[in-house]
Amino acid sequence: MSNDTQAQTEHNLPVVQRIISVLWPSFLVASLATVLFFVVFDPQELGMLAGLPEVTRTGGYTIGFFFFWFMGALGCALTCYFRKPCPPRIRTDQAD
Amino acid sequence: MSTDKQPASANEAPVEQELYKKRQKIYPREVHGVFALLRNLAMLALLGLFYGLCWIQWNGHQAVLFDLPARKFYIFGWTFWPQDFFFLTLLLIISALALFFFTALAGRLWCGFACPQTVWTEIFLWFERKIEGSRQKQIKLDKAPMSARKFGIKASKHAVWLLFSLWTGFTFVGYFTPIKELWDSMLALTLGPWETFWILFYGFATYGNAGWMREQVCIYMCPYARFQSAMFDKNTLIISYDEKRGEPRGSRKRGTRPAEKGDCIDCGLCVQVCPTGIDIRDGLQYQCIGCAACIDICDDVMDKMGYEKGLVKYTTENALSGKHVRLLRPRVIFYSMLLLLLTAGLIYGIATRVPLEVNIIRDRNALFNTTNEGLVENVYTLKVINMDSEPRTFDVSVTGIEGMKLLGDTEAVRVETGAVKDVLVRVHADPVNLKSRSSEIEFHVESRENPDAKVEENGRFLGPVL
Structure with missing residues (x-):
């Protein structure tokens, strides 16, 4: 019963909150990841290695940030997706 | 499958309705009093700091500039490098602790008076009141059918909000790119694509958060709002x-x-x-x-x-409940002690920071060479980074192996402030003095002007074993 009500409330989350729960945590984590990553790696050198010498540092930071954001959002979206309640198992032995 | 889906889709309609009910717009009424005054003062001080600080110059550069394109941070007289990341971490930990400390002591002081979300919402509310009028007038205007007058008022409100947001985005980018250059290139319409993007992005975020989202940011998005009660x-x-x-x-x-x-x-x-x-x-x-x-x-x-x-x-x-109020509790004492300790550590660390960094890179082509005289030669590139606020002249020397010699431009290496200089050096040693394949040697780099700018850096000297 309690499982039912939990599924119910999760389904009833306002759309705003559902969108936020994907985009917002990933944004926060992306900001942190961008700082930590680029303290160690210089985007210009990475651009050189990747064969994209025309990418400036500011451009590198921006691409990095949005890459981390996208990846984080993907993770959050999958979490949300797998949290959805599954259809109950059909028990053939009991049905007979 | 289909039977499972049934109740879910039947639920859909009331859910959507609830959504609209939940998103009732809030029209905060204007208020005067001691705390309103304090809040306005905090708002003026913080906004003044944000919009003003980036225009102040210091020793020929912007006083506060997080120069991302050059990978260095200027904060008044100090220049910080990616190598100084430790200080930033320390500063963030201190800020978090300070937040815990004030929360334990005085509750959500941060939320009510200092949080950017509150501060920008306040200023946006102020604009709204100036244009749309008091709370009653705002409610009446929203209920009224669309008319030329309503459209005019709403359009001018959004125009003012958008202009202010764009200015905010511009200021934000001005902390990462020198703001005077940014201003000039904006006037000349030669803004770079990334700068333009970030101005628009940050401006849009300001407009959305302070104009539309408002309290929903605090309720749904703020992590601090969720866990602050743990510190109560x-x-x-x-x-x-x-x-x-x-x-x-x-x-x-x-x-x-x-x-x-x-x-x-x-x-x-x-x-x-x-x-x-x-x-x-x-x-x-x-x-x-x-x-x-x-x-x-x-x-x-x-x-x-x-x-x-x-x-x-x-x-x-x-x-x-009529009980005695204790100001000094274990958690308050603990937070303040930790805060004092870390702040002292940070000040000490910055005060005794060596404004010089040397990285040693071995020549990748050969482990070692043998010269015509039969000496073993190792080649290194020393990356000398002058983190001082003045240009400096450095001398390089080496120790570690008996009778070793240092060749190259090792004397009076001039490095501009905030610059990196590659110094190519060759080290010669007699193979009879080598005790193993790999010996530890020590490079000394010392500034002529500033005795504090002195660094010893270890390197490896490779050679044959006789």
């Missing part, structure tokens, strides 16, 4: 309604004090001024950002009724 105890300052004194609430004639009623006249003004739309009389709620607007308005009402102030006030749970 019974001695933490909270904003609370004095239920014993106020109940049973009810309206009455001005100047009277009916014996059967409490002091709350149920005027509902405390709800009208609340920026998150809650009723403080329902008790402590996590939606309360502690802005104290309800205290100001209720004190006003109490004054008009001839009752004593403080029906809604800053108090603690212990004070409300």
Whole structure:
């Protein structure tokens, strides 16, 4: 019963909150990841290695940030997706 | 499958309706009083700092500039490098601890007075009031059908909001790219694509957060709002309604004090001024950002009724239940001790920071060479980074192996402030003095002008074993 009500409330989350729960945590984590990553790696050198010498540092930071954001959002979206309640198992032995 | 889907889609309709009910717009009423004054002062100070600081110059550069394209941070006289990341981490830990400390002591002081979300929402509300008028006028305008007048008012409000947001985005980018150059290139319409993008992105975020999202950011998005209650105890300052004194609430004639009623006249003004739309009389709620607007308005009402102030006030749970309030609790002492320790550490670290960094890179082509005289030669590139605020002249020397020699431009290496210089050096040693395949040697780099700028860096000297 309690499982039912939990599924119910999760389904009833306002759309705003559902969108936020994907985009917002990933944004926060992306900001942190961008700082930590680029303290160690210089985007210009990475651009050189990747064969994209025309990418400036500011451009590198921006691409990095949005890459981390996208990846984080993907993770959050999958979490949300797998949290959805599954259809109950059909028990053939009991049905007979 | 289809039977499972049925109830879900049947649920859909009421859910969507609930969504619209939940997103009721809040029209906070304007309020005057001690806390409103404090809030406005904090707002002016913080916004002034944000919009003003980036225009101040210091020793020929922007006083506060996080120069991302050059990978260095200027904060007044200091220049910080990616190597100084440790200080930033320390600073962030100190900020977090300070937040915990103030939360334990005085509740959500941060939310009500200093959080950017609150500060920008306040200024956006101010614009809204100047253009649309008071709370009643705003509600009336929103209910009215679209007309030329309504369109004009709404359009000018959004125009002002958008302009202010763009200015905010511009200022934000101005902390990462020198703002004067940014201003010039904006006037000349030669802004780079990334700068343009970030100005628009940050401007849009400001407009969305302060104009549209407002209290929803605090309720749905803010991690601090979710966990702040963990730092609360019974001695933490909270904003609370004095239920014993106020109940049973009810309206009455001005100047009277009916014996059967409490002091709350149920005027509902405390709800009208609340920026998150809650009723403080329902008790402590996590939606309360502690802005104290309800205290100001209720004190006003109490004054008009001839009752004593403080029906809604800053108090603690212990004070409300008539117990003794303790200011110094273990957690407060713990937070303050830790805070003092880390702050002292940070100041010490910055004060004794060596404004020089040397990285040693071995030549990748050969482990070692043998010269015509039979000496073993190793080649290194020393990356000398001058982190001082003045240009410096450095001398390089090496120790570690008997009779070793250093060749290259090792004397009077001039490095501009904030620059990196590659110094190519060759080290010669007699193979008879080598004790193993790999010996440890020590490079010394020393500034002529500043004795503090002195670094010893270890390197490996490779050679054959005789």
